[in-house]
Amino acid sequence: MQARLLLQDGTLFTGTSFGAEGKQTGEVVFNTGITGYQEVLTDPSYCGQIVTMTYPLIGNYGITRDDFESVRPYVHGFAVRHYEPVPSNWRAQYSVGDLLKEYGIIGISDIDTRMLTRIIRHHGTMKGILTTGSQPLEELKEMMAAMTIEELRNQVPMTSTPHLFSSPGNGERIVLIDYGAKSGILRELNKRDCDVVVVPHDTTAEEIRRLDPDGIQLSNGPGDPKDVPHAVRTIAELLGEYPMFGICLGHQLFALASGADTEKLKFGHRGGNHPVKELESGRCFITSQNHGYTVNEDSIQGTDLEVTHINNNDKTIEGLKHSKYPVFSVQYHPEAAPGPYDNSYLFDRFLDMIREHKRNHPKQPRQAAIAAAVKGER
Numbered sequence: 001m002q003a004r005l006l007l008q009d010g011t012l013f014t015g016t017s018f019g020a021e022g023k024q025t026g027e028v029v030f031n032t033g034i035t036g037y038q039e040v041l042t043d044p045s046y047c048g049q050i051v052t053m054t055y056p057l058i059g060n061y062g063i064t065r066d067d068f069e070s071v072r073p074y075v076h077g078f079a080v081r082h083y084e085p086v087p088s089n090w091r092a093q094y095s096v097g098d099l100l101k102e103y104g105i106i107g108i109s110d111i112d113t114r115m116l117t118r119i120i121r122h123h124g125t126m127k128g129i130l131t132t133g134s135q136p137l138e139e140l141k142e143m144m145a146a147m148t149i150e151e152l153r154n155q156v157p158m159t160s161t162p163h164l165f166s167s168p169g170n171g172e173r174i175v176l177i178d179y180g181a182k183s184g185i186l187r188e189l190n191k192r193d194c195d196v197v198v199v200p201h202d203t204t205a206e207e208i209r210r211l212d213p214d215g216i217q218l219s220n221g222p223g224d225p226k227d228v229p230h231a232v233r234t235i236a237e238l239l240g241e242y243p244m245f246g247i248c249l250g251h252q253l254f255a256l257a258s259g260a261d262t263e264k265l266k267f268g269h270r271g272g273n274h275p276v277k278e279l280e281s282g283r284c285f286i287t288s289q290n291h292g293y294t295v296n297e298d299s300i301q302g303t304d305l306e307v308t309h310i311n312n313n314d315k316t317i318e319g320l321k322h323s324k325y326p327v328f329s330v331q332y333h334p335e336a337a338p339g340p341y342d343n344s345y346l347f348d349r350f351l352d353m354i355r356e357h358k359r360n361h362p363k364q365p366r367q368a369a370i371a372a373a374v375k376g377e378r
């Protein structure tokens, strides 16, 4: 069956369908990872986006649920050069096409993904329509013209957990605010025996205080950080009370909460080999990235933020820390998945920061905190 991808600039790609049938809209972005398509498909930060992989062979190792980065795929479409329907991998449970069909996601193969990527690099990310239908091109173009930006916004509530849940451990209690968190973050915290409570994106500061955390982890997530002003307010309210570590969207929200600004990049960073320099040590780390927005450099002036990391390719901000409070953040993905494990030390740094904070600011005993919470209204 035929599938077509129409770009906002009028370019039409005609290829072969390998996922669900129907029509989907999204922002067209590219990822340069050579492996990792399962993690890309299931990373909630891609919610609302049609993803094309620059690596030309996709599907050869199939789908293994153990490799998922959330419970389901979130992409709004998947565009590849060559799709391999028969996996050659003892771990594979089914094919990429089967996964896409199960979740109503359209896949298009046999298109020139190199040309598609060059167009996006030249013009910047754009809206796209992916269809397996036979609508006349004019009809698709009218649909494109009528597509409002609102259709592609407010993805955080679509990906965040609706209810809080715990992932118990015997170590530090971490409240993980889920803006569309990748499983890798929880995995890294659990590996360190943290007692994690995962909470929805709109959990209030007061509700978080009642959970009596030792530290707060701000997760990654989809869309524009300015779409979640309530999250910015909550972080601003809790700044200084608890050590915090922000990842990707969490980093952008921390910046907004500290008075800085964010802006959209032309075509973003998505892949597993982005070089980032840690300014203090001068060391370069290879990082996994997936973002379309960035913290504006000029807006840092006059805030309490310090730049700790920069991207070696385009010099954009990749890491921040608060000059007064134990809070830091990175624009990239220390949990990797997919990507290099170079940066998992940042979770150890977060826990060291929490322990030092606890030494310097001993908390009232948990029982007393619980008693106070019980007395207060719920």
Ligand SMILES: NC(=O)CC[C@H](N)C(=O)O
Residues within 6 Å of the ligand: 045, 219, 220, 221, 222, 223, 224, 225, 247, 248, 249, 250, 290, 291, 292, 293, 294
């Ligand atoms: N991975 C993320 O958290 C992405 C953050 C944000 N949605 C962006 O595209 O910049």
